[in-house]
């Protein structure tokens with residue numbers, strides 16, 4: 416029989432944590448024992464896993480004794496502090512925060528793109544899960560990069576509120592309801608109203624005028640595609656959508672490629688579904704991608720303003736492939752190829 420693992424989910428009560436538990440169950444991850452960890456505030460709550468009620472425990476330095484795989488989505492500060500603690504106990508951490516992604520000793524992995532990088536987990540006992548917007552973009556870009564080389568990418572995102580967490584999902588819902596009832600909407604999470612609005616602002620602003628989310632897309636894409644020569648510029652926008660990020664991706668390639676060739680490449684790419692039939696009004700949409708694990712690509716067309724350019728519309732569920740599914744896929748490869756003997 417295949418080996419089973421002691422697994423912990425840190426940040427278990429959050430939107431991504433909940434989805435991680437569901438993914439472990441759906442994908443029949445070889446779990447021996449599942450430990451659910453969160454802040455003291457949620458201690459005593461119970462969450463369902465494989466038909467059982469699992470109590471949520473407080474995340475402390477002592478939480479990782481005997482734990483072999485720790486899947487974290489508890490925020491950057493918590494990961495910064497507790498991932499090394501877990502690693503010292505021999506627990507391999509798959510971390511969904513931005514804390515470790517750009518650490519040169521920490522692999523940053525999208526299983527469809529660079530699964531080989533997982534081997535570097537031995538450096539620090541930590542594997543980083545990329546940013547949601549980066550993941551879906553590189554799933555679509557990798558096959559093109561391999562075929563003809565990518566010179567430059569210009570991306571604009573249309574990001575769902577669920578990335579910020581449960582409180583932001585409630586905020587969009589409550590503000591929408593308030594406005595429809597002619598009540599003054601309240602703002603708690605975002606600096607401006609998100610209902611019936613678009614905010615060109617995700618994560619914090621940096622010195623260079625970009626947001627941290629935009630710069631994550633630049634640096635993480637280069638690291639995952641293992642090519643620092645790719646030029647990337649991003650504008651990340653919050654839109655009043657609950658689940659799934661959409662992205663307009665303009666790609667300038669090193670060698671020419673036709674939209675038809677891109678379509679064939681992407682139809683054969685792992686984790687990608689091409690939805691592209693404008694004559695039938697068919698293109699990827701957030702509401703269709705929600706609840707699925709694929710990255711959907713459509714509107715594949717030539718950028719007629721350059722010699723070799725392609726435009727794509729890329730949509731994926733930010734909580735699933737953008738976070739929980741990708742983390743659990745990494746854990747699957749880790750368990751199967753590195754921790755089983």
Ligand code: L14
Nearest residue numbers: 511512513546547578579618
């Ligand atoms: O993982 O949508 O770097 O507000 C931080 C911002 C996740 C999404 C990350 C958002 C992101 C989050």
